[in-house]
Amino acid sequence: MEHIVIIGNGISGVTAARHIRKLSDKKITIVSAETDYFFARTALMYVYMGHMKFEHTQPYENWFWKKNRIELKKGYVKTIETKSKTLHFADGDMLQYDTLVIATGSKPNKFGWPGQDLDGVMGMYHKQDLDNLEKYAPNNKVCKHAVIVGGGLIGIELAEMLNSRNIPVTFLVREDSFWDIVLPEGESKMINRHIKNHHIDLRLGVNLKEIIADENGKAKGVVVAETGEIIDCDVVGLTAGVSPNIDFIKDSDIETGRGVKVNRFLETNIPDVYAIGDCAEQHEAIGQRRPIEAVWYTGRMMGETVAQTICGNRIEHKPGHWYNSAKFLDIEYQTYGWVFAKPGENEIHFHWKHEDDTKCITVCFDKNTNEFLGVNTLGIRMRHETFDKWLTEKRDVDYVMNHLSEANFDPEFYKQYETEILLSFNNQFQKA
DSSP: OOEEEEEOOSHHHHHHHHHHHHHOOOEEEEEESSOSSOOOGGGHHHHHTTSSOGGGGOSSOTTHHHHTTEEEEEOOEEEEETTTTEEEETTSOEEEOSEEEEOOOEEEOOOOOTTTTSBTEEOSSSHHHHHHHHHHOSSTTTOSOEEEEOOSHHHHHHHHHHHHTTOOEEEEESSSSTTTTTSOHHHHHHHHHHHHHTTOEEEESOOEEEEEEOTTSBEEEEEETTTOOEEEOSEEEEOSOEEEOOGGGTTSSSOBSSSEEEOTTOBOSSTTEEEOGGGEEESSOSTTSOSSOOOHHHHHHHHHHHHHHHTTOOOOOOOOSOEEEEEETTEEEEEEEOOOSSOOTTEEEEEEEOTTSSOEEEEEEETTTOBEEEEEEESSOBOHHHHHHHHHHTOBHHHHHHTHHHHBSOHHHHHHHHHHHHHHHHHHTTOO
């Protein structure tokens, strides 16, 4: 019987396993060193904040795996020997495979800062990070102050987590405005104000120089590169992005760049070896998407796609229109299509912000054809299906603005502001 081995029990690997089982009787083994069972990584913050227990983050009961004949093996894969199709584990164990799926996800970036491996220094990606946070920041008596380095989505989540336990936070962000490499100026500046309104000490345009240790090898402060200022702290969160977790593959004959190189079918250069999720890197980017996408839903889609191919129905990975969602403290964020931080040569941004400074939308469209290209919404819920349809139909911006209520997820909001948004749009672009 063909043996499928999947390294990694995140959303990509588990989705692949579930769909292979639906489609076949092949033997399936999932290998992971992180946790015994699959859990929803995006829910870790809510465990710390007391909204749920860790077991609530597990989408499947523990009996699910045995019932569906999916074997689970806990261990670190040290090397892959592709010629003999063998995995070698850190503890000396070995495992043979017929087909291998690499789904090892990401790891937090470290940039060689002095002190980056001290106790009390952590990312916020793995279950072990959550355990470390509970150890070093259980309350504001043990942790009197925390410093977060890096202003992306994980950084803002960690700030919210610590804030929920009344732990003072200093947030060091390299950019001149929060996440301004992604968010247009109006949105980014609104988030700056929102962070400060939560009494978080946001420092923009600054970098970490080093982390200082106490006599026990634990972090006790950080040095700001630009000023030399020392900020005393008990915990340092390193949240300057993530990169593919593929160090153990570098010595094998599987081709890697930043991630494991794959074609449109998620196949590597080695027969019977695939890569999916955050660790996979497309040889050529799909449309305007990045070659590596550390996004939950892309990982899930890759898992479904690779299962079809392994079970005899070879299909391409087609992720469709870009979308993503996140949360900046109390403000929900959604993006559909393409709205870049700065409009392209042939693009125009329409930006509307509510007077309460917690709601805004940015609409991007082609200035020559008026084609709707994308929308960002902050503090407003919109329907993914509706925007996906409009992007596929290549609707013009006037149609979208006049039918915005159809995309609305919360009718209460639009009864109040829909007219105002449309009026602002019409005034700005002199539309009748």
